[in-house]
Amino acid sequence: MKKVILKMTDINKSFSGVKALKGAALELRAGEVHALMGENGAGKSTLMKILTGIYEKDSGQVEVFGEQVEFADVKESQNAGIAIIHQELNMMKDLTVAQNIFIGREYIKYGIFIDDRRMEKEAQKLLDYVGVKIPPSARLGNLTVGKQQMVEIAKAISFNSRLLILDEPTAALTSVEVDELFRIMNELKAKGIGMIYISHRMDEIKRISDRVTVMRDGEYIGTVNTSETDDAEIVKMMVGRVIYGEKKEKSNCPENAPVVLEVQNLNAGDSVKNVSFSLKKGEILGFSGLMGAGRTEVARLIFGADKKESGVIKINGKEVSIDTPEKAVSYGISYISEDRKRYGLLLDKTVTDNSVLASIPEFVKSGFINDRLAEKKACEVNSKLRTKTPSMSQILRNLSGGNQQKVVVARWLIENSDIFIFDEPTRGIDIGAKSEMYELMDELVKKGKSIIMISSELAEIQRCSDRVVVMCEGRITAQLPVEKATQENIMKYAMMRGGEGVA
Amino acid sequence: MKTKALYDNSRLKNILEKSKQNLIIVGALAALVLIFYFLNPNFLNEYNIISMAQSLAPYAILGLGVTFAIATGGIDLSIGTVCIASSVVAGKLYTDGLIPLWAAIPVMIAIGGVFGLINGLLIAKLKLPAFIATLGTMMVSRGLSAIIVNAPNVFYPTGTWFNRLFSNNNGFPSGLLWVLGFTLLCMYLMYKNKTGRYILSIGSNEEATRLSGINTEKYKIAAYVITGVAAGIAAVFWSSSFVTVASATGNGMELDAIAGVYIGGTSAAGGVASVGGSVIGAAMLVVIRSGLNFVLAKYNVSVNSTYVTYVLTGVIVVFSVLIDILKNKKKK
Numbered sequence: 001m002k003k004v005i006l007k008m009t010d011i012n013k014s015f016s017g018v019k020a021l022k023g024a025a026l027e028l029r030a031g032e033v034h035a036l037m038g039e040n041g042a043g044k045s046t047l048m049k050i051l052t053g054i055y056e057k058d059s060g061q062v063e064v065f066g067e068q069v070e071f072a073d074v075k076e077s078q079n080a081g082i083a084i085i086h087q088e089l090n091m092m093k094d095l096t097v098a099q100n101i102f103i104g105r106e107y108i109k110y111g112i113f114i115d116d117r118r119m120e121k122e123a124q125k126l127l128d129y130v131g132v133k134i135p136p137s138a139r140l141g142n143l144t145v146g147k148q149q150m151v152e153i154a155k156a157i158s159f160n161s162r163l164l165i166l167d168e169p170t171a172a173l174t175s176v177e178v179d180e181l182f183r184i185m186n187e188l189k190a191k192g193i194g195m196i197y198i199s200h201r202m203d204e205i206k207r208i209s210d211r212v213t214v215m216r217d218g219e220y221i222g223t224v225n226t227s228e229t230d231d232a233e234i235v236k237m238m239v240g241r242v243i244y245g246e247k248k249e250k251s252n253c254p255e256n257a258p259v260v261l262e263v264q265n266l267n268a269g270d271s272v273k274n275v276s277f278s279l280k281k282g283e284i285l286g287f288s289g290l291m292g293a294g295r296t297e298v299a300r301l302i303f304g305a306d307k308k309e310s311g312v313i314k315i316n317g318k319e320v321s322i323d324t325p326e327k328a329v330s331y332g333i334s335y336i337s338e339d340r341k342r343y344g345l346l347l348d349k350t351v352t353d354n355s356v357l358a359s360i361p362e363f364v365k366s367g368f369i370n371d372r373l374a375e376k377k378a379c380e381v382n383s384k385l386r387t388k389t390p391s392m393s394q395i396l397r398n399l400s401g402g403n404q405q406k407v408v409v410a411r412w413l414i415e416n417s418d419i420f421i422f423d424e425p426t427r428g429i430d431i432g433a434k435s436e437m438y439e440l441m442d443e444l445v446k447k448g449k450s451i452i453m454i455s456s457e458l459a460e461i462q463r464c465s466d467r468v469v470v471m472c473e474g475r476i477t478a479q480l481p482v483e484k485a486t487q488e489n490i491m492k493y494a495m496m497r498g499g500e501g502v503a
Numbered sequence: 504m505k506t507k508a509l510y511d512n513s514r515l516k517n518i519l520e521k522s523k524q525n526l527i528i529v530g531a532l533a534a535l536v537l538i539f540y541f542l543n544p545n546f547l548n549e550y551n552i553i554s555m556a557q558s559l560a561p562y563a564i565l566g567l568g569v570t571f572a573i574a575t576g577g578i579d580l581s582i583g584t585v586c587i588a589s590s591v592v593a594g595k596l597y598t599d600g601l602i603p604l605w606a607a608i609p610v611m612i613a614i615g616g617v618f619g620l621i622n623g624l625l626i627a628k629l630k631l632p633a634f635i636a637t638l639g640t641m642m643v644s645r646g647l648s649a650i651i652v653n654a655p656n657v658f659y660p661t662g663t664w665f666n667r668l669f670s671n672n673n674g675f676p677s678g679l680l681w682v683l684g685f686t687l688l689c690m691y692l693m694y695k696n697k698t699g700r701y702i703l704s705i706g707s708n709e710e711a712t713r714l715s716g717i718n719t720e721k722y723k724i725a726a727y728v729i730t731g732v733a734a735g736i737a738a739v740f741w742s743s744s745f746v747t748v749a750s751a752t753g754n755g756m757e758l759d760a761i762a763g764v765y766i767g768g769t770s771a772a773g774g775v776a777s778v779g780g781s782v783i784g785a786a787m788l789v790v791i792r793s794g795l796n797f798v799l800a801k802y803n804v805s806v807n808s809t810y811v812t813y814v815l816t817g818v819i820v821v822f823s824v825l826i827d828i829l830k831n832k833k834k835k
Binding site for chain 1: 691694695696697700701703704707708710711712713714715716717718774775
């Protein structure tokens, strides 16, 4: 049994009277990858912030490398050998890899000159130690997100960190990059470095972690050995109940339902090649594939957010020209992006403002926007969606991810869209809200709406889709009825490079 | 129904919150007036009150206009020079007998509108940063108007209907009524018309607004056209209060007007705009300029009051925005 390097016991923390942590606990051994799981708001971040000295705990013990500690700030925790790799990278894109690693502690020559040569040499040593092949003189912005993350890990190591916290490190990585990250994590493991791994992705947890600690509502629920547990048990620990819906047995969409959307030979550069498919009324069409397969690009072309090179789009059998989102919306199409904050929300505006954004002309009465009417409508639709908000004039920034997502859906319900394109509808929202989102999609198609759902989670594809389109490298490689959409089958087509396409 | 009560309640709270913010600025304005009055009671003589009211119009209208550009998250640096350019070009046409006096009004508004359209196209269609696009048109409008006019000054008449209507009607500052009217119009455009609603949405998140099926280019252009037209209208008031207008006058007018907007509570990042605040902000600057004159004169300080005005205005802009930032931080 390896040495215990971190022991947090009975940690309590309140924010203005609200208990964020109630007896939280975590233990990490040297050379271990320890997954920390829990729904959003379960207290993972708070616990990590206490560990790194950002927050002060109310009570409890923290023992790092066998010593009782009480970090006053991040600097102290850094000096003690703890480093955190954030979800969003905090590095300078215009500086080189070496300059980024040594920022704030540059080597100086002759008292006034920055010694870039020496920094690059030292950086090379670190990169070799971590085991990545990146030239230290490369401009950081020219590297992929995955490579940038590895530079951040090298930087952490340069502080002699023996304890790494990785906060959703794979959120922006391609599957190849995830493999690379895991290889590096395994090397660090072999060197005795302990890692706390925060992620929502069950498959990754299974692959990389040794143990899993689950938190719920600020409390410690339990710690299990990864190899001795299955997904269902972890999910049950996280939510206190079993929730993942079963795989759909057969399509709920009648064979003879009319086609509402038809796409023929859609092309755009390397990312979308000859894509053709059709969507029926009342159907959920799942789009599966690896990251970068071109699914989001297809969605954006249909929605007019990007310009297509060629291809025909037909709505209800009639050819239409869609070159702006404005036109797409007028044809009853809506697009709900995976990146809500960038492409969906007005974060500093109210629930009402966000809900009615696409349909303001409807609320104009004799030249004046009738805000009462708008608020009433927003209230009505959001209560149906069970959006949890203290009021309709709550600022959107203050809602949780799942509720923000519902407000975006409300926007398109009010606009009365017929075709919904959901791009990763449950990304970043917690498991309880996930199943609500699934029920919502089911309700939409029951009402005769049609849905294209892009998802990277196979379980989600299987749970929701009536039919599955699989893409790889910009091409459609398979269109599978739900009965044939087994995980093995989907993965086979998702990795079918060279594009021996099946129509 | 429970939810209904919820939103009725919050609406009221929102309105109170908003009026509280406006009250603070009005209070600050009143405080300034009182301070100047105590330092020199002459400050509030009848003549000076009218004079201040009269000089408010061009600044207030510039401020009202540029609030729309700023609400998109942009800026328009060209408003001051476009205002002067409109004034001198129309004045030249009038002095040369090419157009009657009344026609100078639509000419000024059209010149402002054209520059606004150019700014809008550069920013929305060609994706130039607003600062650079309008810095360009600022310099172009200043130079071009001087070249076209080719005279140090142009002359506007005094004592005609033009002056009575826009500047001073037998001692009554008629510009004030216009300012009130334009304020109401801009409030309508910003808060109750979809143009303003979309402009604010663009300032909040442009891409999200576009992906909600809104023609963001069109409304961005609209914001700059409104700003430009306002500069043309401001020129009407400027022309009616001065006999001579030179291409070189009005230096830094745009900065005064923009400062007033920020003081008034409009966010430089866009998305939040206070139309009423912009007018009160402009009034504050007018009060400071005039008040300092009186105070410096009384205490025999031999400093040019313009420079002191710059210092004080600069400090107030920084502080009013700083207070806003600190307030928002506390909320989070």
